[in-house]
Amino acid sequence: MKVPTALGARLTRIRRIRPGGSIGIIAPARSDRRTKNLTKRLKPGDIAIIDHVDLDRVSAEALVNCGVSAVLNVATSISGRYPNLGPQLLVEAGIPLLDDVDPEVFTRIHDGELVRLEGNTLYRGDEIVAKGSPQDTESVEAAMVEARAGLSVQLEAFAANTMEYLKRERDLLFDGVGVPDIATRIEGRHALIVVRGYHYREDIATLRSYIREYRPVKIGVDGGADALLEAGYRPDIIVGDFDSVSDQALTCGAELVVHAYRDGRAPGLKRVHDLGHDAVIFPATGTSEDVAMMLADDSGAVLIVAVGTHATLEEFLDKGRAGMASTFLTRLRVGGKLVDAKGVSRLYRSRISPWTLLALAAASLLTIMVAAYSSPAGQVYATFLAARWDAFLYWLTGLFT
Numbered sequence: 001m002k003v004p005t006a007l008g009a010r011l012t013r014i015r016r017i018r019p020g021g022s023i024g025i026i027a028p029a030r031s032d033r034r035t036k037n038l039t040k041r042l043k044p045g046d047i048a049i050i051d052h053v054d055l056d057r058v059s060a061e062a063l064v065n066c067g068v069s070a071v072l073n074v075a076t077s078i079s080g081r082y083p084n085l086g087p088q089l090l091v092e093a094g095i096p097l098l099d100d101v102d103p104e105v106f107t108r109i110h111d112g113e114l115v116r117l118e119g120n121t122l123y124r125g126d127e128i129v130a131k132g133s134p135q136d137t138e139s140v141e142a143a144m145v146e147a148r149a150g151l152s153v154q155l156e157a158f159a160a161n162t163m164e165y166l167k168r169e170r171d172l173l174f175d176g177v178g179v180p181d182i183a184t185r186i187e188g189r190h191a192l193i194v195v196r197g198y199h200y201r202e203d204i205a206t207l208r209s210y211i212r213e214y215r216p217v218k219i220g221v222d223g224g225a226d227a228l229l230e231a232g233y234r235p236d237i238i239v240g241d242f243d244s245v246s247d248q249a250l251t252c253g254a255e256l257v258v259h260a261y262r263d264g265r266a267p268g269l270k271r272v273h274d275l276g277h278d279a280v281i282f283p284a285t286g287t288s289e290d291v292a293m294m295l296a297d298d299s300g301a302v303l304i305v306a307v308g309t310h311a312t313l314e315e316f317l318d319k320g321r322a323g324m325a326s327t328f329l330t331r332l333r334v335g336g337k338l339v340d341a342k343g344v345s346r347l348y349r350s351r352i353s354p355w356t357l358l359a360l361a362a363a364s365l366l367t368i369m370v371a372a373y374s375s376p377a378g379q380v381y382a383t384f385l386a387a388r389w390d391a392f393l394y395w396l397t398g399l400f401t
Contacts (some may be wrong), residue, residue: 022117025096027069029109035059035245042066047117049105054079055086058197064089070096072115072132074103078143087140099134105130179298180280184236184255187300191214192307193292194224194235194243200308203341204231207305216305221292223247224308239295240288242268250275257281257290257295290330297334304334307341 016056031049032038036059042048044067052059053075063071077087090097095401098120105122108129109115116123122130192211194200204227211218211233220228222240226249229235235254238245250256250272256279260266264283272279284291289309296304331338371378 012222024116024123025069026114027124028112028115029115030111031106031109033106035062039063039066039320041111042068045069047072047115047122049074049101049109050259051075051103051106052077052086054081055090056083057085057089057181058386060089061198064093064095064211065094068095072098072101072105072117072122072130074088074101076100077135078140078147080143080147083144083147086353088144091135091137091140097135099135101132102130165187179294180257182255182257182295182299184217184299185294186217190214190303190305191219191301192216192305193219193221193289193296193309194227195221195289195306196223197229197308199342200224200227203229203307204228204233207307207341210305213370216303217296217301219292219296220245220249220254225252225254227308237292237295239282239292240268241266242271247275250277255280257291259284259291261285286330292335293330293338297337301337304338305341306338309340 013047025047027045028043028049028124029047029049030038030041031053032041032044035050035052035055036052038048039059039062042063046066047070048063048066048067051074055073055077064177071090077097078084087097096117098117101122107371109124113124115129120131120134121128122132175180177206192207196203210216217237218228218233218235219237219239220235222228222238222242223244225238225245229249234252235249238249238254239257239258240259242250242256256277258266258268258272258279258281260269260281260283261284264281264284266281266283269281271281273366282291282295284294293306
């Protein structure tokens with residue numbers, strides 16, 4: 001897995017050479033037990049302190065994008081349950097990663113406090129605050145090999161979760177029972193569903209000509225709404241529990257669909273009401289990503305283009321939770337309507353290329369010139385232009401004689 005050069009170039013490190021030639025990283029430390037919340041506060045050069053078992057790829061990409069100088073994980077980044085992709089991404093980006101750090105580091109270090117990381121030890125001044133197990137390319141690869149050896153157990157658990165979800169939600173999956181009515185018209189149109197996941201920035205960039213030509217209904221899933229705003233698009237619908245979307249997105253004028261639990265509880269609804277807006281409630285067991293796909297499908301979308309969603313078995317397992325079984329079944333329900341953004345960018349080309357426009361403009365200009373020269377008025381005008389050209393040449397020649 002190759003790390004994009006742009007990501008590696010954004011890493012900002014503050015280093016100081018210690019006596020004896022060792023190198024320490026001196027930077028502010030910021031901590032949070034939820035990596036998703038921490039990435040909202042991180043600044044380039046910070047040392048991130050997390051508590052994340054089986055660090056997934058999306059979280060690791062967010063840390064790399066923030067430009068952290070090191071990551072200290074209170075938990076084990078690769079537990080061996082399945083081959084998660086996050087640690088490999090961090091070490092390939094050149095970011096020091098320490099596992100099994102003393103959990104008391106959360107109480108010992110204040111947020112934003114300047115600390116020094118040297119080897120496997122974190123210092124406050126000359127005081128040792130915590131120690132951990134450093135991870136490198138070799139240790140991560142060895143852990144990944146062991147994780148892949150036990151992959152069959154995870155596949156069996158994934159299959160069991162899939163069957164359980166099918167029993168609970170078969171009416172929703174097969175007949176669309178429970179899908180709410182929305183005000184935004186989707187029937188007969190394309191739907192673009194954006195999740196702030198795998199390579200979402202690159203995918204949106206490659207779809208610009210597609211979006212301009214087809215004008216699909218833009219659906220942001222939680223933070224995917226902010227991804228659309230960052231790219232210069234206003235979402236038409238925002239779906240999710242609204243725990244990772246900004247107030248700017250929620251108040252941009254999009255229709256809001258709150259993903260609720262099956263028992264009707266909708267934690268995100270209070271936030272919507274506090275902002276002075278109303279929302280449609282969609283009770284479902286699966287993920288918000290699944291809710292968005294079922295909503296678009298049931299509302300009559302002829303094509304659903306997915307950005308940043310999970311597409312491969314490795315990505316399904318990398319999420320590391322039973323709820324991903326619903327995503328697998330949702331894709332079976334949507335069927336041939338669903339296209340990954342990477343496939344669209346490879347298959348789709350604008351119907352009108354720049355060369356075609358240039359040729360059309362040249363042909364139009366030539367047609368106008370021929371028509372003008374063929375008319376009496378055109379011949380008079382051409383004689384006038386020729387006389388003016390001769391006068392210009394005579395004046396120009398006179399400058400050098």
